[in-house]
């Protein structure tokens with residue numbers, strides 16, 4: 001029956017709003033739970049501080065003696081905050097985070113508790129490696145895995161129900177040193193990009209080049225629904241999305257939610273959420289309603305990629321926990337509700353340093369423009385050569401629901417530069433920007449770029465990879481994903497392209513060309529080979545899909561089953577091997593882990609589909625059918641003829657649904673697949689369509705069966721009651 005559904009609605013409508021608390025001033029809470037450089041400076045000797053600061057800023061190794069000193073200061077700080085436990089936090093190949101908590105306490109011989117925390121405890125932990133996915137690395141790593149402190153990402157206090165805990169951001173590797181996580185490749189990709197960028201900048205005559213870092217600012221979209229609804233829907237609880245649900249009469253057709261007034265209950269939640277982020281030193285910057293009802297976005301200010309990636313993971317955790325406290329359920333799934341806009345995570349990315357600045361910023365001087373054009377060209381080449389890789393790193397069962405669904409970028413990777421900049425590159429390609437035209441100072445006639453408009457109206461929302469004034473925005477990333485995979489791919493392709501550019505540039509300069517002519521020559525060659533990836537039109541249109549594939553030879557890997565095998569391509573192996581980001585065996589293990597996750601999540605959803613159809617939707621249909629039948633036969637006994645069309649429809653839909661459930665059950669029993677790829681193909685093209693078919697019968701029942709008999713909270717309720 002519908003008891004739990006009605007109880008949920010009742011509880012929500014009679015619930016008391018959580019009262020608004022006065023927020024603490026920013027100055028009081030900002031990063032108060034972070035063991036930041038300034039806190040280290042207060043508690044460390046001058047020499048120790050100098051050593052750790054150097055490590056934090058350049059990644060230089062820390063000597064064990066200093067590590068001991070830092071550990072002691074960190075312990076004092078954490079104990080002062082009431083922490084009794086510490087934990088290395090790491091980022092396995094799932095999109096989740098993992099922790100292993102240890103007490104500071106060590107009883108001494110007299111049985112008196114003392115606290116201990118040495119440099120070696122800070123630096124290294126030893127969780128059980130076999131309990132995390134590791135693909136084929138399982139063979140080589142036995143059970144042992146190590147976590148090791150990443151001193152470039154600050155430690156912090158996490159407040160949970162069991163008290164404050166000191167969290168230590170860490171890498172996670174096998175005992176043979178293979179990366180089992182998402183942080184190691186990210187750090188390696190950054191250093192490969194840094195090396196390659198150095199080469200190019202030196203050739204451009206730059207001296208005093210500081211370490212280059214990728215930056216990342218991620219815009220996180222999410223849904224909030226009342227937790228009572230989530231409790232009444234096994235699909236939301238287990239799969240994070242609705243596997244059933246008829247479209248409501250009112251959806252997002254009025255566009256009245258986007259940038260509208262934020263509902264009060266959500267405002268209170270956001271304030272609490274952001275205060276918690278501020279305490280953790282996460283610079284939450286903007287928030288607003290998103291397109292769909294019940295959908296919101298939060299975007300922190302950008303930070304260096306490694307820290308931004310850690311903060312992104314933390315943000316997702318804090319988001320879920322804070323929502324819970326407010327009686328809300330946060331949905332980070334890419335497509336929680338069919339027919340309603342999905343959620344993405346736009347990853348804004350640039351590369352730069354403290355001496356040359358942001359290399360993807362056109363800047364205001366001609367010399368900077370040349371650097372900018374080279375770095376921008378590197379991106380164009382990278383996306384063209386490695387589009388399938390970029391598609392693979394955003395592949396997941398959940399993101400498949402969103403990509404190409406006419407609301408999110410297509411699965412085809414193209415680059416949007418905007419009219420002005422695209423013209424500069426095509427002019428270079430066509431020889432219209434020949435440096436011979438510009439005498440003396442090399443200004444390339446690029447006056448437009450110098451005053452590059454940063455008008456947000458000049459944005460192409462249908463492009464998966466768009467230049468937005470001083471950065472690229474990778475818009476196809478899924479809302480539930482770690483940003484690390486996309487950042488690794490972008491940094492690696494950048495490193496590869498910059499290396500290529502350095503080689504060409506060096507040759508051109510050696511042949512006697514002046515700097516400007518050499519840059520133009522290299523960019524012309526680059527555009528001839530890769531200009532095809534530039535596209536400023538409507539990425540949602542069917543013409544683009546045809547043109548991209550047939551005329552431009554770009555890949556359109558629609559599902560993860562098609563996208564993930566790109567990780568095995570020779571070009572991807574070479575890219576990662578040459579940049580030192582992932583060894584072939586590390587890459588192979590990632591393919592296996594991501595493919596397995598894809599298969600497991602579809603199989604889990606298939607089981608849940610069968611379960612909900614059989615144990616809750618079918619019984620509701622039968623209850624209603626028996627009511628209809630007894631009314632019809634009762635009426636007939638009194639000589640009243642009732643139309644039995646509705647009864648017949650319910651019976652037919654219910655029967656058809658259960659027949660499809662049976663077909664789905666048979667399909668899920670198949671296990672003899674020739675390869676992981678074949679298994680993924682089966683999930684994408686056999687299992688998923690059967691699930692959709694079960695759903696369509698169920699949704700048709702939802703629109704026919706008496707509201708009073710319907711067991712599951714409906715879209716109109718979940719999206720609008722709060």
Ligand code: ADP
Nearest residue numbers: 215216217218299300301302348349350470471
């Ligand atoms: P929009 O929704 O218009 O794209 P937002 O302000 O919501 O803009 O988000 C833009 C994101 O891009 C923010 O996280 C911002 O800090 C980040 N960002 C800005 N400049 C850079 C940059 N140079 N490199 C990386 N990220 C950046």
Ligand code: MG
Nearest residue numbers: 219346348473
């Ligand atoms: Mg954006």
